[in-house]
Amino acid sequence: MGILRLSHVEVRCPDLELSTAYYTEVMGLIETAVEDEAVYLKGWDEQQHHSLILRYAPTYGVERVGFKVQHAEDLDELTSAIEGYGIATKRFAAGELGPGSGETVRFVAPSGHTIELVHGMEQIGNALPLHNPPPEPQGLSGMHPPRIDHVFLMCEDVDEITRFYTEVLGFRLTEQIVADDGHQLATFLERTHTAHDIAFIVGPDAAFHHVAYWVDDWNDLRRSADIAAYHGVRIDAGPTRHGATRGWGLYFFDPAGNRNEVYTGGYWADPDREPITWTEAQMGRAVFYYEGVVDQNFLTVHS
Ligand SMILES: [Fe+2]
Numbered sequence: 001m002g003i004l005r006l007s008h009v010e011v012r013c014p015d016l017e018l019s020t021a022y023y024t025e026v027m028g029l030i031e032t033a034v035e036d037e038a039v040y041l042k043g044w045d046e047q048q049h050h051s052l053i054l055r056y057a058p059t060y061g062v063e064r065v066g067f068k069v070q071h072a073e074d075l076d077e078l079t080s081a082i083e084g085y086g087i088a089t090k091r092f093a094a095g096e097l098g099p100g101s102g103e104t105v106r107f108v109a110p111s112g113h114t115i116e117l118v119h120g121m122e123q124i125g126n127a128l129p130l131h132n133p134p135p136e137p138q139g140l141s142g143m144h145p146p147r148i149d150h151v152f153l154m155c156e157d158v159d160e161i162t163r164f165y166t167e168v169l170g171f172r173l174t175e176q177i178v179a180d181d182g183h184q185l186a187t188f189l190e191r192t193h194t195a196h197d198i199a200f201i202v203g204p205d206a207a208f209h210h211v212a213y214w215v216d217d218w219n220d221l222r223r224s225a226d227i228a229a230y231h232g233v234r235i236d237a238g239p240t241r242h243g244a245t246r247g248w249g250l251y252f253f254d255p256a257g258n259r260n261e262v263y264t265g266g267y268w269a270d271p272d273r274e275p276i277t278w279t280e281a282q283m284g285r286a287v288f289y290y291e292g293v294v295d296q297n298f299l300t301v302h303s
Pocket of ligand 1: 150152210212249261263
């Protein structure tokens with residue numbers, strides 16, 4: 001019951017045509033719908049209509065983040081909890097928020113991000129048959145990650161947003177980076193029993209750090225770096241190991257300046273496990289385990 005997983009992320013881009021070419025040909029996502037000012041995309045193995053929306057805007061950044069809930073009643077229960085916290089919500093019928101959209105509850109979280117809870121997004125399948133399927137469809141382009149994995153956001157008060165996600169939305173804390181003064185610098189939260197579905201790091205409210213798509217192993221990550229370099233994509237970091245989440249990642253930028261990641265590895269997180277804590281002195285190693293340092297560029301809002 002409750003939130004199942006990350007559903008979709010909407011990012012802004014000033015040149016829809018250029019961004020669409022990048023996300024379909026370099027990232028290798030599948031285009032599922034086009035509107036005048038929006039393009040809808042998904043990873044090839046996702047059954048749902050979309051996991052990424054490109055929205056025309058004069059700048060970059062994140063417009064909204066959606067989570068999928070398991071049952072229609074979850075929307076009512078979570079709405080009560082969110083409104084009980086003092087946050088107003090707005091309900092939308094299926095289809096009202098664009099192609100494929102499900103029944104949706106929208107609100108602005110204490111971090112300043114617009115968050116949606118969605119039930120019943122249209123299912124369009126993964127292009128494989130349900131009988132005797134091959135492991136992946138033929139003819140995929142670029143990195144072609146199978147699915148979305150996590151989103152990483154920024155806000156001023158990480159302690160408060162972590163409390164909100166755990167106490168109101170039912171997320172579990174897997175890891176945290178704690179400052180010497182006791183405040184949380186970064187937190188990693190999950191609903192899927194993985195190391196993280198969403199994470200927060202100290203920065204400006206409503207700011208975007210990255211959206212990550214899953215690839216199956218280190219070899220796919222290395223191949224993704226080959227593809228990014230071949231296409232002249234600006235690589236930010238990696239392929240490398242994260243200390244926090246124990247995963248491997250490659251960071252790079254879309255044409256608008258939105259940071260993307262392809263990610264793999266990590267661990268299985270039972271709901272009763274204790275969170276891991278990284279100290280401020282070891283923050284570099286928490287983010288980039290091999291390098292042991294995070295440069296300020298990585299922690300600033302970008303382009
Ligand atoms: Fe990440």
